[in-house]
Amino acid sequence: MPAHYSLSETEEAVKRRLGDIAVRHDALAAVSNIHRAASAVRQHLENSALRPAGLTWSAFVVLWVVWIWEEIETRHAASEAGISKGTLTGIIKTLESRDLVERRQHPDDGRRALLKLTPEGLSLMERLFPAFNGEEAFVVEELAPGEALQLADTLRRIVTHLEEKGEERRGDLLGDEPVPPRPGGRRRSS
Template identity: 75%
Template sequence: MPAHYSLNQTEEAVSRRLGSIPIKREALAAVSNLYRAASTVRQHLENSALRGADLTWSAFVVLWVVWIWEEIETRHVAAEAGISKGTLTGIIKTLESRGLARRSQHPEDGRLALLRLTPEGTALMERLFPAFNDEEAFVVDALTGEESLRLADTLRRIVTHLEAHGEERREELRRQTPVPPRRGGRRRAD
């Protein structure tokens, strides 16, 4: 489902609202368009390639991570998929109930769990991924191959920058302004 307001309408409203507030407008444009693009792409893929397999984006990403690594600790799956361990638990239960994944105890550390795809899960990914990739190609169809590679490189630079310096920056900000406790009952990670 498309957003209620077009990208141009949203950008005009933001410009009106922010007026003369001194901000880094290039950063605002880059990050807000990155977020909007990611949300739009995710919705498109859920409503196209993933719909027939009855998979959410998060479930697909979990399947993808496990498919790539073959067997992986659940904590690493959550980190790679960008989801909480609690969210992963629900996804794993769904995937197990559908016969697509199997969880087992780590042979060297019983506190850890491993996740791997079942033969049915592997077969699903082998069937599904070409259709998923067709939709990835559709998503970037307005770009040339060179522009797609340049975009991928630019996004990779953002990710590696945050991987290298994000924690240091967050720690610096926490020292300047302590983070209040969460209200939702979850503990704040320090």
């Protein structure tokens, strides 16, 4: 049995498994392929553009967010990067040890912290991003002219839909029940 299946093999296996189960196959295919594409793109960018700079995907995304916003609260950086505050803490420690990011107390509230790139971090992003973008261009080079922008617009509509209506949908599905916490790696001892 092969350890890795092609996209076509996986799609055929899904068709066999689902059989006559009444599902929206178009939605299944779209969301599955969003996930597959995101994973493939992330892996390619980590292995091509980021590894030579000694960065993980998450560390790069944090640097990107701080670079774009110039100075940002840690809680907003975590949200923009799509990671937990705990994960951000570990990434920031690593980036601080490499003198790429500096953290300081918020002037209005000592419980909050602000992030800013150091001159070394700024220099790294100015050198790294053109190479990163070159790999982004490689990722979409099989698309016809205009298709990359059309894809970006389609994905933007999905994200906007979830931003605008996702909470309401979760409320409809869960009612008054609170969203259960994400399962962690450690289990509570009894």
